[in-house]
Amino acid sequence: MKKRVYSGIRATGRLHLGNYLGAVKGMLALQDSYDCIFSVVDLHTITVPYDPSVLQGSIQEIVLDYLAAGLDPKKCLLEIQSQVPQHTELAYLFSTIYPVSRLEDLPTYKEKKAQYPKYVNMGLLYYPVLMTADILLYKGELVPVGIDQEPHLEVTREIARKFNSMYPSTGSGSLTFPEPVRFKTNGEHVPSLSGTGKMSKSVEGSYITLTDDLETIRKRLRAAPTDSGTKGGEIPKEGGVANLFKLLELFADNKTNTKYTHDYRQGTIRYADLKEELSQAIYKELAPFQARRKEFEANPKLVESVIEESIRECQKMAEETMKEVRKKMGLE
Numbered sequence: 001m002k003k004r005v006y007s008g009i010r011a012t013g014r015l016h017l018g019n020y021l022g023a024v025k026g027m028l029a030l031q032d033s034y035d036c037i038f039s040v041v042d043l044h045t046i047t048v049p050y051d052p053s054v055l056q057g058s059i060q061e062i063v064l065d066y067l068a069a070g071l072d073p074k075k076c077l078l079e080i081q082s083q084v085p086q087h088t089e090l091a092y093l094f095s096t097i098y099p100v101s102r103l104e105d106l107p108t109y110k111e112k113k114a115q116y117p118k119y120v121n122m123g124l125l126y127y128p129v130l131m132t133a134d135i136l137l138y139k140g141e142l143v144p145v146g147i148d149q150e151p152h153l154e155v156t157r158e159i160a161r162k163f164n165s166m167y168p169s170t171g172s173g174s175l176t177f178p179e180p181v182r183f184k185t186n187g188e189h190v191p192s193l194s195g196t197g198k199m200s201k202s203v204e205g206s207y208i209t210l211t212d213d214l215e216t217i218r219k220r221l222r223a224a225p226t227d228s229g230t231k232g233g234e235i236p237k238e239g240g241v242a243n244l245f246k247l248l249e250l251f252a253d254n255k256t257n258t259k260y261t262h263d264y265r266q267g268t269i270r271y272a273d274l275k276e277e278l279s280q281a282i283y284k285e286l287a288p289f290q291a292r293r294k295e296f297e298a299n300p301k302l303v304e305s306v307i308e309e310s311i312r313e314c315q316k317m318a319e320e321t322m323k324e325v326r327k328k329m330g331l332e
């Protein structure tokens, strides 16, 4: 039997190049060899301040991005987390076997608390428990996510272990949860246009979305910081110039790369030219994706029916797990 893979992306707007190279490309590679479920995790999205009037739109954006990128509902299931209510039911049941103190200690929780001191809600504390329910609802074993999610997966394994030992399998109820591990895909570190850190949805001026047209890409790159270009010598290891070169490496051909590396060393680099060539290289990579996305956008009925069917399948699988869980916990 193929191993099951589960992963999700929060609905905070359109996907950008970082998500594409870091997450979606990995998903694409996995759908051919594993039994995959990819989710839009809207219930996780609402643990930080958000605008309810645009949430449905943001969910749809991710669905369209998933489909346009090539995730194929014939090969993998796509779900919208809140439409499979078993996620929250299982999360609640898991919360009864897991200590609050352990959740309060997680780095992600502490970061969010510092970031939104007026918005420290139960959902934020509960975040890793819901994530655990996402994965274990489908008995997922492999989870393609970034290294920042490792502490959450540790919680997932602890909960699986604890559930298995507190509610051991008897003859009829044979449910045993797997202990899922992070699945490293060849996700690239895509640097921010702002010159520091990585491309991020929450940092304006740091990203290029998958749906940006050539003019928008040019505009965003023009705003990226550089230096005078006359220094010469080795290319810096960090900062705006370093990030532009990293992007060149990811998107431009060897010849272009070699040319600008040479120019930098000589102190004759023209950043306007570099940015123009980089804009075109990025746009070239995105154009086929954008064409497919337009087709899906023009066909909302098709998208709706494809997703509905996929969600129905997920609900069926989820209910099977829940039956076993309720039985084991004496609720049925």
Ligand code: TRP
Pocket (backbone or CB within 6 Å): 006, 007, 008, 009, 010, 041, 044, 130, 131, 134, 135, 143, 144, 145, 149
């Ligand atoms: N916490 C993940 C993130 O921020 C999103 C997520 C929610 C997720 N549930 C998941 C990822 C289950 C993998 C599996 O990226």
